[in-house]
């Protein structure tokens with residue numbers, strides 16, 4: 313029986329990825345605009361993918377410290393339901409993006425240790441959603457999508473913030489159910505954990521992930 317656990321599959325690059333995500337029953341599909349990423353898409357690619365998405369699949373554009381020119385270009389071309397800010401955007405910048413584009417904004421917050429938890433409360437004041445992700449290792453090429461989990465115990469006792477949140481980082485079809493049970497999250501986000509190679513989504517793993525999360 314379906315549960316209310318919502319899943320976001322990030323880093324969709326091909327039309328078959330969008331189909332697999334929708335068929336699996338995920339709630340969100342993410343498009344990565346970050347040239348160093350193996351999941352990077354152009355605006356034209358993202359537009360085609362978004363136009364091919366079925367009603368009911370929320371389309372999320374992921375950007376990293378994007379300026380207005382880049383966001384203007386993306387939002388002018390790609391039909392979107394949410395913007396995901398995955399860089400070091402300040403709370404003021406989150407509020408500015410929200411006001412300028414009129415789209416819900418999800419702010420990613422990287423967690424590596426207890427010292428990172430205060431930022432979650434700060435961003436909860438300005439963002440529409442939070443994505444609580446593993447902090448990337450020092451010197452990593454990518455600020456996300458690294459397949460690394462953080463210590464979920466850090467969230468013990470803090471299952472609720474004033475806005476909805478997603479758990480991310482190192483999730484796979486094998487640990488998705490445990491992640492829901494241990495953290496109390498109602499939303500999961502995954503990228504590399506449902507790939508057969510960097511940037512190549514795997515339909516069977518996507519289906520297994522959503523099924524495990526909702527089991």
Ligand SMILES: O=C(O)c1ccccc1NCC(=O)[C@H](O)[C@H](O)COP(=O)(O)O
Pocket residue numbers: 322323342344346349350351352374376398445454455456457458459460480481482483501502503504505
């Ligand atoms: O996925 C990327 O390539 C990426 C690049 C630049 C910034 C963020 C990126 N991904 C962010 C996501 O939302 C991922 O889904 C999240 O970090 C979890 O990734 P993973 O541990 O691979 O499941």
